[in-house]
Amino acid sequence: MNEEEGIVYSKENHLYDHIRFAGQRPTQIGVSKPRIDGVPKVTGAGKYTGDLKFPNMLYGKLLGSPHAHAKILSIDTSEAEKIPGVMKVITAKDVPDLKYGISPARWDENVLCIDKARFVGDKVAAVACVDEETCYKALKAIKVEYEVLPAALDYHTAMEDGQPQVHDEYPNNINTEIHHKFGDPDKAFAEAEYTRTDICEGHRTYSSPIEPHSAISIWKDGKLTVYCSSQSVHYFQYYIAREFGLKMGDVHVISPLVGGGFGQKLEPTGLEFCGAVLSKLTGRPVKMFYDRYEMFQHNRGRHQGHYEVSSAWKKDGTMQAVKVNFITDGGAYTSLGIATAYYAGGLLPLTYVFDHFQFDLLRMYTNLPACGAQRGHGAPQPKYAFESHLDNVAMDLGIDPLELRKKNVRKPYTTTCNGLQIQTCRLGEAFEKLGEMTDWDKKRKPGHLPKGRGIGIGSGSFVTGAGYPIYRNDWPSSSAMIRVNEDGTAATLYTQAVDIGQGAYTVLCQEAAEAMGYCYENMKIVAGDTEVAPLDFGAYASRLTATCGWACKRAGEEIKAKILETAGFMLHLPPEDLICVDGVISSVSRPKVKPLTFSEVAKKYFIIKGPLVGTGVYTVPRLGGYHKGAPVATSICYSFCTQAAEVEVDEETGEVAVLQAWDVHDAGTVINPALMQGQVHGAFAMGFSETVSEQVLFDDKGKIINGDFGGYRVITALDVPSFTNALIPSSDEPSTPWGLKEIGEGSNNPTMGAVRNAIFQATGVSCEKLPMSYENIWRAIQKKKAADAAKK
Amino acid sequence: MYLPDFDYYAPESVSEALDLLTEHKENAKVICGGTDLLPKMKHELLAPKVLISIKKLPNIKKIEYVKGKGISIGAAATHNEIVFSEVVNSKYPSICNAAAQMAANQVRHVGTIGGNIVSAVPSADLPPILIALGATAKIAGPGKERVIPLEDVFTGPQQNCLEANELLTEIFIPDGDMTCSTYHKFALRRAGALAVVGVAVALQTKGCADGACSIEDARIVYGAVAPTPMRGVKAEAVVKGKMATDDVFEEAGKVAYSECKPISDFRASEEYRRNLVGVYTKRCLKRAIENGHK
Amino acid sequence: MTTNYITDRHGIRRYMVTIEVNGIEYTRVIKANVLLVNFLRDELDLTGTKKGCELGDCGSCTVLLNDRPVNSCLILAIECDGMKVTSIEGLAETESLDIIQQKFVEFGAVQCGYCTAGMIMSAKALLMKNPKPTEGEVRAGISGNLCRCTGYINIIKAIMAASGQEAAI
Incomplete structure (x- = not known):
């Protein structure tokens, strides 16, 4: 370590010695650098949303329906309001009635239930109190009169006539219906030497991140600040702004450390929406939280399904055609379930070759907690059915x-x-x-x-x-900005990307450092914040290392170009003759010229031109069929x-x-x-x-x-x-x-x-x-x- | 989650504790480790106005061997204190093994033998092996003390025979003629899971070292398959007086299958539990004979 | 008998407790229903100890109570009167990390980090009692701590490394 410069030179053995990368092998990637957030996490110093406190902060909770399907006839909050320490109780009349959801094709959820509750735990009212204990007492004191309705609990039969209707707008409880045909599967099956059909039954699971969701809302002077357990500050910002008719610029979403996401923290919840209202009405910060049982009720976990898989073969083991017919249990709301539905069949043709494919699916509404995008999204259960089927065929x-x-x-x-x-x-x-x-x-x-x-x-x-993107827009999917400290001893990466434990902040800093010709050890990151960092859609669909990685790489390359230009000026050499690796700039043609350090060049740049900043952006090219x-x-x-x-x-x-x-x-x-x-x-x-x-x-x-x-x-x-x-x-x-x-x-x-x-x-x-x-x-x-x- | 408010007492003598119990009656609950009580209070299944901690009572955590009589374990001895007790290990490692199979390490450091008994959860891991070894319970009440067979403590699921003003203070495992014992649980995960079925076996054998192993006496106890820990009297009858052979064990398993009284719940169906009792009775008999009290 | 309490105007008793946390004695006046985890997080602002399930099932709130690992969500603070508590914040010396903390960072045993504090406290308790555990003992030692991110493998490797051994997994 060069103490004077504050630069750490990497000495790790390299994984890619055998690979040539455009004439220069990388030094900052391909290496098991320690996590950038490792020390705060092992010392307990790192703060998750639930660890944060603000002056005058209140605590809030949601009241869930005890019935899977019930009309709400009346809500009496008067007893709850009398309890000392209860600051505010809200019901549907106090919140916007604009339906929301993460999938724009089916905005079907209300901030608080208006007419009826659709699953056990569906949010009916919310409270803000001086402490956690009082919240529980207040919830018990709210009197709700329900008319219990028959419930649709079995997704296998939910489409039948006469079944209870979860949403009036969706006849026969069909949330999503898919009928795809590629090639001519019927002909392939008719002509095949061998065919087989298997049926598998899935089950409901929930990823259960160990950190329960929480959200702290601060609505002050027309501006709303939300700290929350979020995989995507952008989608939270967009949907919160939309719900309250605020400008996106007036909604500031911050994701502190996140204790696991797995897809279940991708969409805003009642905690953010009700917390915002409670904060506006009380004029105080409000921390809302789920306990473990409420996490299971909120769910948005794995869909269960009924999976019928058929395939057509030549006797020599050549796969020719596949037909799948799935029914999945979506629960009471859409969440990310439309995408889950398309993924369920859409990903199957990836691993094996077949030319004819039929994919039918019904995603059902039921009076159960809503399912969403759990790790692997729609793929794991259908893949289980398909891989089981393959072994049966092999036999x-x-x-x-x-x-x-x-x-x-x-x-x-x-x-x-x-x-x-x-x-x-x-x-x-x-x-x-x-x-x-x-x-x-x-x-x-x-x-x-x-x-x-x-x-x-x-x-x-x-x-x-x-x-x-999840909702239609023409924004680039990732962007990043790097600012080098005045004296060049550190560089900060700014992006809205979120680290939910997967290591995104570490990997993005490695990618940025590699592109800059700098050292990972000198990188800092400010991320998961809509006000200080540029747009990124967040942590889902296994995207950050690639898409945000492109943005970081491009931002880093811009910095490197500026460094090389300045170094060229300092050394009286053309920039094209210079390379910058591990924070050292040297001449290719004249190895005896004393190399410059990144920091001295960066300092010079600042003195001449001001802040040394690089930006990068990445837009996914147009993909797919029609x-x-x-x-x-x-x-x-x-x-x-x-x-x-x-x-x-x-x-x-x-x-x-x-x-x-x-x-x-x-x-x-x-x-x-x-x-x-x-x-x-x-x-x-x-x-x-x-x-x-x-x-x-x-x-x-x-x-x-x-x-x-x-x-x-x-x-x-x-x-x-x-x-x-x-x-x-x-x-x-x-x-x-x-x-x-x-x-x-x-x-x-x-x-x-x-x-x-x-x-x-x-x-x-x-x-x-x-x-x-x-x-x-x-x-x-x-x-x-x-x-x-x-x-x- | 939160705990409703309560007053807290930590008496330093049994009489003081009994006075408090007498004073507060049904409003009071005894807290020892609290690993069963506090979750129940958080779930609002219980809302005592008064908690009486018995941790400060004299000798309440003591584990000792009373020469010529047996092992005495204070009601507030934790599971891990039993797991690592030299006294218990030297005599009945099977009890230590049962304690070690329970819950998680963090819970075993806090939860107590007394709590495991008075909570009377049908899946509790200690009662079957203690009952198989003929343990008794010492119960203190106002002006009296009674000693009863441990199995009589249990009157139903989460119900015990203690009066509101009584206190379990000690478990006693008498020296006996049993030559081997064991407890095995079947759980749905390798740690921190409740017993779906637990089977304890204690046997008095003869001639095993000479290759002609006969079973003179037997006590078999099933856990988690009846409202209370259940003596397998019919299975005991099958093995008593018999040579220890695989056929006898198999037969005892079949009898165990039919005599247990399990229910179906989300962990396991009645039918599956019956099967497991049969398999585990068979296996425990064999293991006990092979391993002594280990 | 605990008599050291005052009664507020609602008739709720508040008890004086003195607990040594990470080497410092703290005296506070608390209600009897305050759990150790809340005492640490709310009274002392030691938020390194996490709440994951509040029922003693996940181990996120593990701290050492008189050097033994316990779930602080199932312990009344009042019952810790006069006792010694070590939380994750008390593990590292001022400048250097505990060897277990170092190895957790080095071996990629940390992902989201939410279970990490509890996991490290269980590992600490294990190594205090058993400085050279087998891989099986390490697995058993942390089996009361749930992790959703790592699949435990790098955690087991890190704890073995902290004890100067290599894990063969």
């Missing part, structure tokens, strides 16, 4: 499941039958590598593994950022991966343990290997937990019965298997900065299928129902035993 055709996948694997620079354009793709190599790592051929030989043991495979692919829903599933780039799991099943109890899991990724250039591995581990663990352990359960009145971490069993450190990661290294993806690819969501695509297929090999039992809980596995084993006995 019918007498082909090894890995061979079957290799035979039909996606090729690079191809277009899927539904119009998704793939550039680089190394899934084939990933399959090869997985086969070697797992000792696949040996383990799949009958009798090789002990009784009750099995190994299974799944694959996945995901968008590296969505092709289109059919309805074509924008969903488009992306500038797709990641690919495959996973295997080796399991042991106790046939007497159904208990399943994953002994070892493997992941091979085609993730292009990796910016930070440690963070990348963390994403893969986390996605696998979350996927595995969803597969065998988690399920949100309801009583027959639509009330959640396991809305806590005792009953909703997230796996623990004792449940995760050993895990081996591998990469198929590459850097030739043309659409992203340095050829990187997403990592956060594709990684949980293969998991359910891999576990199911391993159990299939271990026991011969097909788990057609999620979760693959011990009891469900035991039941499947019992069923098979009975069937086998009947055959004899």
Whole structure:
């Protein structure tokens, strides 16, 4: 470390020594730099929304409906208002009646229910009090008279005539209906040598970020400031401004540290909307918060679905056509569910090649908590059904499941039958590598593994950022600004991107430093703030490293150009002869010329020209076809991966343990290997937990019965298997900065299928129902035993 | 979540504690670890006006061996104090293992044996093994003290036999003739999960070292499959006086399957619980004979 | 017997407690229903200790009470009178991080960070008692702490590294 200059020179070994990057190998990316927010997080100094306090701050809570479907006849708040410390109680009459939602095609949610409540927990009133304790007392004192209505709780039957209507505007409770046909699937099925149909049942899960949502609203002098647990300050700003008729510039949204998002913190909630009203009415800051049970009720987690998958084949194992017919449970509101619906089928053609595809789907409204975009968005459950189906096909055709996948694997620079354009793709190599790592051929030989043991495979692919913004606009999807400190010893990156734990701030600073020729260690970041940082749409669709990465790269390159120009002036050399690496500027043609440091050049720049600033912006090029829903599933780039799991099943109890899991990724250039591995581990663990352990359960009145971490069993450190990661290294993806690819969501695509297929090999039992809980596995084993006995 | 207001007392003698209980009757609740009580209060299932902490009572956390008689465990001994107790480990490691299977480390440092018993949750992990080993409970009341078999404490799900002015002060595990014991739970996650089924077995065996292992006496207790911890008297009858063979264990499992009285809830169905009781009874018998009290 | 209280005009008793937190004695007058987690966060503004579930299921609020890890959401502050509490803020020396904190940063064991404080406190308690734990003991030692981001693997590696060992996972 050069103490005088305050510059740290990187000495880490480099991951990409073997790759040439336009004549200059990167030094700031491809390295496991420590997280920029690591120290504040390990010392407890970092502040999340719920940790913040403001003078005179009140605490607020929402009152939820106890009924899944009920007319609100009257609300009496008088008793609550008498309680000492209760400052304000609001109901629908006190809030705007403009319907909102994150998907513009279906704005269907009110700030507080006007006519009726549509699920247990639907927001009916809100309170602001001097402390948390008083909030709970106030909620209990609000008297609401309901007329309980019959509820639509089963999405399988919600479309039938005579079922209770969740929203009058949507007949037969159909929220979204998709009927896509690409190629001629009917003909392909009619002419196929072999066809098969399987049906799988999904289940409701909820990502349960460990940080419960909270929001602090401060409405003062016509300006609204909101601190909140948000994955996207922009979408919050846009929708909050829209709801209250404010100018976007008068709504300041700040996302402090966020304790996990997984898609569930992408849209504003009653906490932000009601908190704003309560703050306006009381003239004081109001902190609103959900407790754990309310988190489960607010939900916006994984859709459950009924998945029918059919495929048509040549006998040699060539896949020709696929038909899928899905029904999914959307819950009471749309949330991000339209996109989820299109993703459910739209992403299926990515990993394997087939020319004919039919995709039908109904997303149903039910009187249950609304579902949204949970990690992997619409993909994981359909992918489970599809990967299960593939192993059934492999068995019918007498082909090894890995061979079957290799035979039909996606090729690079191809277009899927539904119009998704793939550039680089190394899934084939990933399959090869997985086969070697797992000792696949040996383990799949009958009798090789002990009784009750099995190994299974799944694959996945995901968008590296969505092709289109969530609401229609023509803004660039990412922008960034870098300001170098006057003396050049630090540089600050400004962007609205949000770090929800995935490591975006670290990775974006690495990308900026790389582009600047600077050092990551001297980077600072100011982000997740709509007033001080330029636009970025936020953390979703695995987009930031690529799209915001482009903006950071371009901003960094602008700085580097200015530095080189100034250095040229200082050294009397043409800028084209200079390079800037790790904060050192040197001459290519005259190696003996004493190099300059970035900081001395930056200081000189400031003295001559003023602030050293670079800006960058990135707009996604136009992608996709012209059919309805074509924008969903488009992306500038797709990641690919495959996973295997080796399991042991106790046939007497159904208990399943994953002994070892493997992941091979085609993730292009990796910016930070440690963070990348963390994403893969986390996605696998979350996927595995969803597969065998988690399920949100309801009583027959639509009330959640396991809305806590005792009953909703997230796996623990004792449940995760050993895990081996591998990469198929590459850097030739043309659409992203340095050829990187997403990592956060594709990684949980293969998991359910891999576990199911391993159990299939271990026991011969097909788990057609999620979760693959011990009891469900035991039941499947019992069923098979009975069937086998009947055959004899 | 929040706790409703209450007054708090920390008496330093049993008589003082009993006076407070007598004074406040149903309005009072005894708090020891609080890991069961406080969540119930947060869920508004209980709203006591008075909490009486018994942590400061003399000897209430003491674990000792009374020579020639047995092990005495104070009601406020925490699960981890039992897990790491040399006294208990040297005599009945099976009790320590049962305590170690409970909840999470953070809870085991706070939750107590007394709380685990008086809360009378059917899935509690300690009662089955304690009952299998013939434990008794000492209950202090105004001007009297009674000692009853532990199994008599339980009268229903989350219901015990204590009067409002009584206090559980000690658990006693008498020296006995049992040569081996074990407790195993089946839970839906490897840590921090309630028992879906728990089975405890204590056996008196003879001749096992010589390869002709016979079962002289047996006590089998099922947890989480009846309103209270349940003695498996029919399964006991199957194994008593028999040679310890896989067939006998299998048969005991079948009897256990039919004699237990589980219900269905969101964790497991009745049918699945029955199956698990059968499997775990069979396995526990085998493991106890193989491992002694370990 | 605890008699050190005053009664407010609503008849609610407020008790005087003295708790040593991170080496400093704090005396406060509190209601009996104040939980240790709220005492730390609200009375002392030590917000490093997080609330995740409030029922003792997630471990985010883990602190050391007389050197033992406990869920501070299930402990009455009044019951900590005269006891010693260590929270995440008390772990690091003034300038340097505790070895566990260092290894958490180094091994990518931190993602969103919300479970991190509790996780580190459980790890600290484990290593205080057992300086060379096996991988299985590490897993068991943090099994009362839920993490949604990391899949635990880098956390296990970091704790093993903090004990001078390498994890074979």
